[in-house]
Amino acid sequence: MKKTNQPKTADVLITADRTLMSDHHGSEFLGFATCIPPYPLRTSISKSLFFPPIKNTQGIPRAAPYGLRKIEATLLKNGLDALVVDPDHLCRYLPNTKVLAISVMDPFGWGPASSTFMKILKKGDVFSSIFFKKILNSKEVKEAKENGLKILVGGPGVWEFKHAPEFVDKNGIDCVVNGEAELVLLEIIKQLVDDNGSDLPKFLDVPMASTPELEEIPEIIAxxxxxxxxxxxxxxxxxxxxxxxxxxxxxxxxxxxxxxxxxxxxxxxxxxxxxxxxxxxxxxxxxxxxxxxxxxxxxxxxxxxxxxxxxxxxxxxxxxxxxxxxxxxxxxxxxxxxxxxxxxxxxxxxxxxxxxxxxxxxxxxxxxxxxxxxxxxxxxxxxxxxxxxxxxxxxxxxxxxxxxxxxxxxxxxxxxxxxxxxxxxxxxxxxxxxxxxxxxxxxxxxxxxxxxxxxxxxxxxxxxxxxxxxxxxxxxxxxxxxxxxxxxxxxxxxxxxxxxxx
Ligand code: SF4
Structure with a gap:
């Protein structure tokens, strides 16, 4: 059979915005700079200085944020087909996927560091927010959404969505999960894929009783x-x-x-x-x-x-x-x-x-x-x-x-x-x-x-x-x-x- 370079796809794609899918030149301190607006430097300069893209092969990053790796491990261990993809390469994989899971740290720039810099500098949105919104506003995501894609959001910054319910509706986000998701994730994905997510709440706070014990937290596999x-x-x-x-x-x-x-x-x-x-x-x-x-x-x-x-x-x-x-x-x-x-x-x-x-x-x-x-x-x-x-x-x-x-x-x-x-x-x-x-x-x-x-x-x-x-x-x-x-x-x-x- 003739080999093709067609990238593999998966039922669930996992990604995060550009500012998170970076090694910050090996310095977590430089990650603080993703909490500033594009001022006084241009976005392109800031990107190369503070959050250069992590290396990837056909859009599959060689390393990914730890939280994404945990989600990936949870899904794969339970037999789901999942793939971590760089946000700039989603277009290759989206057409045949069912769920896009996005991990967020600071989606609106309302976290303590970003909101402080925004309030001091008064120069608008910070990078973490700009690049998160860029994913949702991309032509590929909008097209996939029209074709039935479900969007799930999780991560440490999801509390911000509670202050922006209209954004969730307007941007086609099907479910926002707040908390440690290892024990609830499979059921959420199942509901999204099989039952159209109609019974899922828009905001799901993981109850304390569903917090995973140590043995229920899978080890990363990449x-x-x-x-x-x-x-x-x-x-x-x-x-x-x-x-x-x-x-x-x-x-x-x-x-x-x-x-x-x-x-x-x-x-x-x-x-x-x-x-x-x-x-x-x-x-x-x-x-x-x-x-x-x-x-x-x-x-x-x-x-x-x-x-x-x-x-x-x-x-x-x-x-x-x-x-x-x-x-x-x-x-x-x-x-x-x-x-x-x-x-x-x-x-x-x-x-x-x-x-x-x-x-x-x-x-x-x-x-x-x-x-x-x-x-x-x-x-x-x-x-x-x-x-x-x-x-x-x-x-x-x-x-x-x-x-x-x-x-x-x-x-x-x-x-x-x-x-x-x-x-x-x-x-x-x-x-x-x-x-x-x-x-x-x-x-x-x-x-x-x-x-x-x-x-x-x-x-x-x-x-x-x-x-x-x-x-x-x-x-x-x-x-x-x-x-x-x-x-x-x-x-x-x-x-x-x-x-x-x-
Ligand atoms: S509760 Fe713990 S993690 Fe939170 S601010 Fe206090 S010392 Fe830091």
Whole structure:
């Protein structure tokens, strides 16, 4: 029989927007730039600088966001025909497919980082939103929709659709699934395909009873972007403004994680990201890190990712409670790595112990909330001594926040500016247990909050330059990317000076 180059198709196509289907040049920090509007750079420049397309073969990406890989594994394991496809190549596969499943992180730019940048810059939609809408508005999707295609949306950003029900109807989205979908996905797909989805609600909140147990979460079967692998789900700290705080805490056993490490390394991935809401709490039910549980997990990652491992998130309190864990990570992950430092996201949120008590009661545990500013400074010192660079979030505009809290945060910013860290300011967004509260609007920004934003910008310019100079060491394209990033920082500084912001 004559061979053709006709790409294979599948009943279910899984995709995500252009900003997510990227390795961000191997730096998750650059992923923050997908939360800005196309300003001051053009879209094409921003795309090549911050979210270049992941390599693909006939539209099938060589690596994909971890969440998509989990959906793919769930469907394939249960005998469904599913394929992960790059968003720019959907046209090849759509004509014969039945369901298009789109994973979203921030579909309207209303997430904390995007909405903050949108409100400050006032330049319209952010990249994550632009590229998500581009999928739905494409000629191919519209045509397929007319021919019966069903559209399913899931992922961490689906809460935004609850604020835009008319968008869901207008754009032919058949079902929006909010929560961990492993146990409900098959039934949803079955209903969409066999029964036209007529009995499905437009918004499906996965109930706690349908949250999968560890053994019900399948391992990925194809590589994840930047080698990211989850080691657990949930967080015990219970911050009022956080969706994750509402989820069940589970930690994966070593053998489960190892299976995914093998998938990634078999495909040539030698660096990776250990993902959890607080990596240093691996294996424990409370808030005291356990070195005996952590070290075997670190050693497992070091065995497979011989060129370095980063963490997705950890916490100020866990770093202070177990500095030895950070030292061990330095020993195992920096040695032999192509990078001079590794990054992690960490929540400072405020400098005010009083606000910590009111809105984030377990944030400082096992320490006291009163110690918060000292804990922040101590943890940044520990991280710096061990070549870990944190991207720290600060939240302002919380319903509980008073002027005195912001003054405490400003004082803290002065105390910590000597530490190598990026500080990302975020306006409050109603999520978690505060989901019914009012949004914070930029017009409400008072002088203290403006001062806070200025300090964060100055800090970002100062340390951004320092970090870019040493980043991506070893990649052939590093010099070009680094020069472009430095030029971008210079441009930000120029604009900031003209507007008297720095
Ligand atoms: S520590 Fe972070 S992940 Fe955990 S509840 Fe608080 S904000 Fe959420």
């Amino acid at each position: 590589p994840s972007i930047n080698g990211l692998i989850e080691i657990g789900r949930g967080c015990p700290r219970g911050c009022k403004f956080c969706e994750v705080a509402l989820r069940k805490l589970r930690w994966y056993p070593l053998d489960k994680v190892e299976k995914e490490l093998i998938v990634n390394t078999k495909n040539g991935q030698l660096t990776g990201i250990m993902h959890a809401e607080d990596v240093l709490l691996y294996g424990v039910k409370g808030v005291n890190p356990d070195l005996d549980k952590l070290v075997p997990m670190f050693e497992l990652f070091a065995k497979y990712y011989t060129k370095g491992t980063e963490w997705s998130h950890t916490s100020i309190a866990a770093v202070c409670a177990c500095p030895k864990a950070v030292e061990k990570a330095n020993e195992l992950f920096i040695h032999g790595s192509s990078k001079p430092w590794f990054g992690v996201e960490i929540g400072i949120e405020t400098g005010s112990p009083s606000l910590i008590k009111r809105a984030m009661p377990a944030k400082a545990k096992p320490f006291k909330a009163e110690e918060w500013p000292e804990l922040v400074e101590k943890s940044l010192g520990i991280l710096q001594d061990n070549s870990v660079v944190p991207a720290c979030t600060l939240i302002t505009g919380l319903p509980e926040e008073r002027e005195d809290d912001i003054i405490k945060t400003l004082e803290l910013l002065d105390d910590i500016k000597k530490y190598r860290a990026l500080i990302v300011p975020l306006f409050f967004v109603p999520l978690g247990r505060l989901k019914d509260r009012d949004w914070f609007s930029a017009e409400e920004t008072n002088d203290l909050q403006k001062e806070l934003l200025k300090k964060c910008l100055a800090n970002g310019i100062h340390w951004g330059r320092d970090l870019v100079r040493g980043y991506n060491k070893g990649h052939v394209y590093s010099p070009v990317v680094n020069r472009s990033l430095l030029a971008f920082i210079n441009l930000l500084e120029f604009i900031g000076k003209r507007k008297h912001l720095v």
